Amino acid sequence: MITHRVSLFVAVVIACAFLLFDRAEATIFERARQAAADALSPVFEVVSGPVSAVRDFLADIQGYLAVHEENARLRMENAELLAAQAQARDLRRRNERFAALLNVQVDPTIEYATGRVVADDGGPFRRTLVVNVGNNDGIGRGQAVVDEHGLVGRIVGTGGHSARILLVTDLNSRVPVYVEPGRRRAILSGDNSDMLRLEYLESDDGLLPGYEVVTTGEGGLIPPGIPVGIVAGELNGIWRVRSQTSFDSIDFVRVLRFDFPQQIEIPPPSLPGQFIGVEVTPSDSEIITTPPATTDDEPARNESDDTNVAQPPSEEG
Template sequence: MFSKRFVFLILAVFVVLANLVYLAVGSKGGVPVSRLERLTIALVAPFQMAVTRTTDAVQDVWAVYFASVSAARENKMLKKALALATADQNRCRELALENQRLRKFIYFKQAEAQIMVAAKVIARDPSPWFSTMMIDKGNQDGLCKGLPVVAAQGIVGQVVAVAGRYSRVLLITDRNSSVDALVQSTRARGIVQGDNTETCFFDYALRKETVTVGDDIVASGLDQIFPKGVSIGKVVDVKKENSDLFQHVRVKTSVDFNTLEEVLVFVKQTGPTEDVRP
């Protein structure tokens, strides 16, 4: 009834459409993480780890040489800074004691200790259009999907896929990432949204709020993922358009993702809870 050519054409159109539908479902996150995916990660990640560790070792030798040259000069400066820091530390100790007294006074429980797992970055996303990275800790180390990942400088991202000894982390610079945040000085609220570059957007900050270049942006803790007060970055650009309800704010992340090697994953995260008094 139909020619071979016609059947082939229909089949080809069907295959193309089926593929586009599959891609569309995948784009909307409709395809769940399978065991086979975990297995693939577990098979490839050891090789990635070996190469990353080797290149890190070579870089370290190079860096140590240059570091020792400038160390003597830096030492003098650091001694001065240490003297100032010691004075600051004393002041902070006093404030901590005072804080403790006041907390008791208003019936607050002490925050539970955070359990953190240190992990090494072993690979980056092969696509320049997505910002994820692989770390060498997985569900065998107590990690699961959704846990916050931080570094000494600030927030790194969130665990999105976990295999036995490895996990994939979605960085805050990815377009799919968003973190509820505050301007530290003025407490103006907004959402830090990734842009696949070194800077992020600080969206939904109202025009009436004061946001200035150089302000620190910290996590608000309201998203129930990232601990409150952890640094996200600094404001580098603020634009207020007359017709807009919100300001256009750009934030430079505290963490330099190009040189990031170690991260911490918050395995158990609990904030201060208020005592209910009868």
């Protein structure tokens, strides 16, 4: 009994020390966490198959129960989508014209890896998932994760065969976004519920439910323009966003292997009127290196999004 008391005391002291270290230096246990998830990922993969099948079956039953409500919602959504489709065609035509006029280089296609969710955190105070793709598939920390509806979260830890996703609904998630139309900047944060919070909103004048929320690309981790959700309304002075993703039953996701452009080439002043993107030999150009943000849980930085945009050189002389 005395041995039990001593070991209990030691266990509690060590646990408290772990908590303090983890709080002070969040990355200290990251390797151990990912090694554990990686080691168990084959087990997760085998066991999660039947679990997912049962979960899908239960979700189907839930769906049948809500079929009338769902039907009405879909009709309304369809009407909105038809209007949005016409608008999107118009915007696409305009965008093509502007692109041709400005000679803007089209972004390289973002590669991705598709993974299956094999585990979640199983707890009530975190919103994370484990997927069965990792370093060996080119997955790295900070990469954005999307499903068919838009942004789901981002990678916060990787092992050889698995990676952990911090969902946008997690308490620690912060994503810089625009609210469209109007291009209002805001930070989208999670609070462990399914409704996201729009914080630091530039202006809510004329903001209406139904407006779309998309990523800005600030920070260089998440590509710009990825839909995150729809403005749902205001609650207690905070605008809420409803994601189109069903976080209750995510199964397959895509991890975007997005590389933030790190080198911006500035043409020599002897070439007035030339735009960025035109081939310039390294010897003629000055290269500025902008390191991408690498820290997790970092709030949006105040840098202007214009840092990503190539500017024509000012005419000199």
